[in-house]
Amino acid sequence: MAQIIDGKAVSAAVKAEVAEETAKLRDAKGLKVGLAVVIVGNDPASRVYVNNKKKACEAVGFQSFEYAMEENTTQEQLLDLVNVLNRDDRVNGILVQLPLPKHIDEKAVINAISPDKDVDAFHPINVGKIMIGEYSFLPCTPAGVMRLIESTGTDITGKQCVVIGRSNIVGKPQAMLLLQKNGTVTICHSKTRNLKEICLGADILVVAIGRANFVTGDMIKEGAVVIDVGMNRLDNGKLCGDVEFESAEKKASFITPVPGGVGPMTIAMLMKNTLTAAKQQAGIE
Numbered sequence: 001m002a003q004i005i006d007g008k009a010v011s012a013a014v015k016a017e018v019a020e021e022t023a024k025l026r027d028a029k030g031l032k033v034g035l036a037v038v039i040v041g042n043d044p045a046s047r048v049y050v051n052n053k054k055k056a057c058e059a060v061g062f063q064s065f066e067y068a069m070e071e072n073t074t075q076e077q078l079l080d081l082v083n084v085l086n087r088d089d090r091v092n093g094i095l096v097q098l099p100l101p102k103h104i105d106e107k108a109v110i111n112a113i114s115p116d117k118d119v120d121a122f123h124p125i126n127v128g129k130i131m132i133g134e135y136s137f138l139p140c141t142p143a144g145v146m147r148l149i150e151s152t153g154t155d156i157t158g159k160q161c162v163v164i165g166r167s168n169i170v171g172k173p174q175a176m177l178l179l180q181k182n183g184t185v186t187i188c189h190s191k192t193r194n195l196k197e198i199c200l201g202a203d204i205l206v207v208a209i210g211r212a213n214f215v216t217g218d219m220i221k222e223g224a225v226v227i228d229v230g231m232n233r234l235d236n237g238k239l240c241g242d243v244e245f246e247s248a249e250k251k252a253s254f255i256t257p258v259p260g261g262v263g264p265m266t267i268a269m270l271m272k273n274t275l276t277a278a279k280q281q282a283g284i285e
């Protein structure tokens with residue numbers, strides 16, 4: 001039976017570190033930290049995340065600036081706001097909640113965010129820096145996953161790591177971070193043929209697909225570390241991961257639950273990135 005990785009506890013520890021350093025820098029250097037969160041339209045799921053981010057900002061001692069824009073906001077209006085935030089000294093980090101309404105070009109918006117305020121690490125400059133290991137920010141979800149793996153005491157070096165999913169925001173950067181920690185990494189996606197076989201070889205399995213209960217216990221090697229990034233809202237309103245928890249926990253050595261696993265880590269790492277941004281903008285470190 002697997003040990004459950006407590007994402008809430010690990011995220012609380014990260015937030016406590018951030019809160020402590022924020023208070024110290026405020027007292028010693030008068031540093032103030034601010035995060036702007038922009039949301040376009042009124043997708044209920046997005047609202048939940050944005051509210052969680054706002055609460056986290058309060059908890060660690062940041063100012064948060066929320067910009068809720070109408071669904072019919074034009075791309076030009078959104079780009080104008082991003083440019084204002086780029087120049088606003090109170091704002092150290094900018095997060096534009098994705099997905100955006102279809103009439104807005106997400107790439108154009110991401111590219112408009114000043115790379116030093118890009119606390120999601122989605123801007124091409126920051127993506128490139130991650131590739132060559134010279135980053136200042138790591139993308140929040142993959143960075144949170146790394147922290148969860150670390151919390152189990154697992155040494156990644158030489159391990160077979162399998163990532164299912166190759167999105168720019170989760171799968172691809174996740175694979176890169178595991179590689180940087182000397183994992184032997186395989187990336188799977190919808191065209192992968194022998195998925196079950198590949199999964200059965202995984203010492204560390206990270207699943208980021210977006211399909212409820214897709215990975216079942218028979219795909220998991222005895223003793224594997226299983227990280228479930230998926231967030232699927234079922235018809236009954238319940239939140240569920242990409243991994244079928246009941247069968248998977250019988251095989252894994254460690255496993256993350258949904259909710260209470262990767263989700264809270266994403267927000268904690270966002271706080272960490274925002275503090276890093278503020279320090280860099282103030283010339284500290």
Ligand SMILES: NC(=O)C1=CN([C@@H]2O[C@H](COP(=O)(O)OP(=O)(O)OC[C@H]3O[C@@H](n4cnc5c(N)ncnc54)[C@H](OP(=O)(O)O)[C@@H]3O)[C@@H](O)[C@H]2O)C=CC1
Nearest residue numbers: 141165166167170189190208209210229230231262263266
């Ligand atoms: N907890 C958190 O903080 C976060 C959670 N999420 C959640 O993680 C999940 C993934 O998100 P995201 O990466 O943005 O999703 P995307 O939809 O962008 O990517 C999904 C990936 O899964 C692959 N895939 C789809 N179906 C299969 C299949 N049958 N077999 C193998 N691979 C498959 C796709 O392959 P292909 O490329 O070939 O299409 C694609 O690479 C979602 O549930 C999302 O809600 C996302 C961000 C943060």
Ligand SMILES: Nc1nc(=O)c2c([nH]1)NC[C@@H]1CN(c3ccc(C(=O)N[C@@H](CCC(=O)O)C(=O)O)cc3)C=[N+]21
Nearest residue numbers: 048049052095096097098099120259260261263264266
């Ligand atoms: N620019 C941008 N950056 C993001 O980081 C980003 C985004 N857009 N769009 C959407 C995804 C998703 N995401 C989550 C954040 C917190 C939880 C979270 O707190 N989850 C809780 C439960 C929340 C609930 O109950 O609904 C948990 O898993 O325990 C989940 C998912 C950030 N994302």
